[in-house]
Amino acid sequence: MSLAEHVRTLGRGPGRSRSLTQDEARDAMCDMLDPDTAPEAIGALLMLLRMKGETAQEIAGLVSAAQGNLPALPQVDLDWPSYAAGRTRGAPWFLLSAKLVAQAGHKVLLHGWNGQDVKIRKGLQDAGIGTADTLDAAAQMLERDGIAYLPLEVAHPALFHLLNLRSVLGLRSCINTVCRMLNPGAAPASVQGVFHPSYRLLQADAAALLGWENLTVIKGGGGEFERHPAKDIAGFGLRAGVPWDGIYPAIRPETRRLNETQDTATKPWDPTAPTDFEADVITGTAAAALDSLGVKNSAEFARSLWDTRPFGKAA
Numbered sequence: 007m008s009l010a011e012h013v014r015t016l017g018r019g020p021g022r023s024r025s026l027t028q029d030e031a032r033d034a035m036c037d038m039l040d041p042d043t044a045p046e047a048i049g050a051l052l053m054l055l056r057m058k059g060e061t062a063q064e065i066a067g068l069v070s071a072a073q074g075n076l077p078a079l080p081q082v083d084l085d086w087p088s089y090a091a092g093r094t095r096g097a098p099w100f101l102l103s104a105k106l107v108a109q110a111g112h113k114v115l116l117h118g119w120n121g122q123d124v125k126i127r128k129g130l131q132d133a134g135i136g137t138a139d140t141l142d143a144a145a146q147m148l149e150r151d152g153i154a155y156l157p158l159e160v161a162h163p164a165l166f167h168l169l170n171l172r173s174v175l176g177l178r179s180c181i182n183t184v185c186r187m188l189n190p191g192a193a194p195a196s197v198q199g200v201f202h203p204s205y206r207l208l209q210a211d212a213a214a215l216l217g218w219e220n221l222t223v224i225k226g227g228g229g230e231f232e233r234h235p236a237k238d239i240a241g242f243g244l245r246a247g248v249p250w251d252g253i254y255p256a257i258r259p260e261t262r263r264l265n266e267t268q269d270t271a272t273k274p275w276d277p278t279a280p281t282d283f284e285a286d287v288i289t290g291t292a293a294a295a296l297d298s299l300g301v302k303n304s305a306e307f308a309r310s311l312w313d314t315r316p317f318g319k320a321a
Contacts (some may be wrong), residue, residue, distance in 0.1 A: 007030070007033055008037065009034060009037040009038065009043055009044070009047040009048065009051060010047055012026060012030060012033070012034040012037075012051055013047055013050045013051050013054065015030065016051065016054040016055065016058065017050070017054050023058075025058065025061045025063070025064060026061075026063070026064050026067065027063060027067070028063040028064070028066050028067040028070075028215065029067060030067065031063065031064040031065075031066070031067025031068050031071075032067035032068070032070050032071045033067075033071075034051060034067070034068070034071075035067065035068040035070075035071035035072055035184075036071045036074075038051070038168060039071070039072070039075055039164045039165070039168070041164070048168070048171070049171065049174070049175055052168075052171065052175065052179040052180065052181070053175060053177070053179070055179070055180050056177060056178070056179055056180065060180045060183065060208065061208075062208055062211035062212040062214075062215055063212075063215065064180070065180065065183055065184065065187065065208060065209070065212035066212040066215035066216050068180065068184045069184050069187045069188070069212065069216060070216060072162065072165050072184055072188060073188065073189070073190075075162060075164060075165070076161065076162060076188070076190050077141055077161075079115075079141060079144065079145065079156075079190055079191050079192070080113075080145050080148055080149070080191065081191060081192050081193065082113040082114060082115040082148060082191035082192075082193045083112040083113045083114065083193055083194070083195065083299060084107060084112050084113070084114045084115070084193050084195050084196070084197065084295060084298070084299060085115060085117075085189045085190075085191060085193035085195065085196035085197070086104055086114055086115065086116045086117075086196075086197055086231065086295070087116075087117055087118055087185065087186040087187075087188065087196075087198055087231075088100075088116055088117070088118035088120065088126055088155075088230060088231075089118045089119055089120065089158075089182055089185050089186055089229075090120060090123075090199065090201065090228045090229030090230045091120060091121045091122075091123050091228070091229070096227070097125070097129070097275035097284075098125050098126050098129040098133075098230070098232075098275075099232065099280065099284055099287045099288050099291070100199075100226075100227075100230055100231060100232040100287075100288075100291050101116075101126075101129050101130060101133040101135060101277075102133055102277055102280075102288045102318060103232070103287075103288050103289075103291035103292040103295060104116055104135070104153060104292075104295070105133060105134070105135065105153060105315075105317060105318075106288070106289070106292040106308060106311045106312060106315065107153075107292055107295050107296060107299070108151065108152035108153035109152075109311055109315060109316070109317075110296065110301075110307070110311055111152070112152070112296075112299055113148050113152050113153070113191075114152065114153045114154075115144070115148065115153075115154060115156060115190065115191040115193065116130075116135070116153070116154065116155040116156070117155065117156040117157070117158060117161055117188065117190055118155070118157070118158060118185070119157065119158040119159065119166065119169060119185070125275075127155075129275065129277075130155050132275065132277050133277050133318070134317055134318070135151075135153055135154070135155055136151060136153075136154050136155065137154075137155045137157065138154050138155065138156050138157070138160060139157075139160060140160065141156075141160065141161070144156045144160075148191075156190060158185060158188075161188070161190050162188065162190070165181070165184070165185065165188070168181045169181045169182065169185055183205065183208070183209065183212075186198050186200075186209065187209060187212065187213065187216075189218075194219045194220060195219065195220035195221070195298045195299050195300075196213070196218065196220070196221045196222075196298070197221075197222050197223075197231045197294065197295050197298050198221065198222070198223045198224075198231055199223075199224055199225070199226030199227070199228075199229055199230040199231035199232060200223060200224070200225055200226070200229055201225070201228065201229035202225075203225050205223070206223045206224070206225065206240070206242040207242055209221070209223050209242075209243075210223055210242045210243045210244065210249065211249075213243065213244055214244060214247070214249060217247070218244055218247070219244065219246060219247050220243070220244055220245055220246065220298050220299070220300065221243035221244045221298070222241050222242075222243045222294055222295075222297065222298040223241065223242050223243050224239050224240065224241050224242075224254075224294065225239070225240070227287075231291065231294075231295070232287065232291050233254060233287065233290040233291040233293075233294055234287070235256065235257040235258050235260075235283065235286035235287055235290045236256050236257070236258050236259065236260040236261060236262065236283075237256050238253050238254070238255050238256050239253070239254040239294075240252075240253055240254075241253070241254060241294065243298070254290070254293070254294055254297075257286045257289075257290050257305075258283070258286055260283065262283070277318045278318050278319060285312065288312060289305075289308040289309050289311075289312045290305075290308070292304075292308040292311065292312070293305040293307070293308040293309075296308055
């Protein structure tokens, strides 16, 4: 079936158009990843999906096709996507949360693209997390450090091209959600942050259709998987393949924004010297990730990992 037929299904007009089935969405993504497909048809389909609002079946079909184009990577324990633009967040403390999870012996694969925002990729270097420029390099980092960051442009160049159509179309598309659910290391557990709360259930429902085991989706700082320690945070997703939701309770009685943490010209981010609030961002986020991995008493364990960490301590 050509992409034009899927565009016709979505765009016939009131009373005649309908959403794509999971199989149709998979077929549509295969067409979009084909370099010979007309760009006009790709743009039309992406914008029709945006205007209609994607269904879980559509996201699941798009994701399964995108995963089919992935090269082989060593399996990891935790998938950690990072695709937020960063305009509403402070310093990337969640990177140190991911390091804590790796410190506990779980292999963590971060992957992503953050537009023109440089905080994440600079933050990776400051945090001592390697950025892989090849798939082999990612495998070596995971074996050596237990953690690696794999840029989307390295992991999946064709999907990266579709994501970058935002600069042409002027709007976000469902490709952002597909990227968050790419899971290139075939991890049995994933953590995902969203900016718009409505996407929490969409991603959880799509993950269930894909047969995922464990997933936690939260409305996180700037759209990243980063927990505000002074708020109750609602989580949605899966536990052992069963739909799950819960609350991560506030850690401290304080009212402030995450982007009030260190990230200014006068006080640049220093991963070796977080304040007490920022340490709670780190350990609270790590606790939610460890909970996604099935670790019991994850809050206490995350704090003990922080207190005994072999990285990021001021001299």
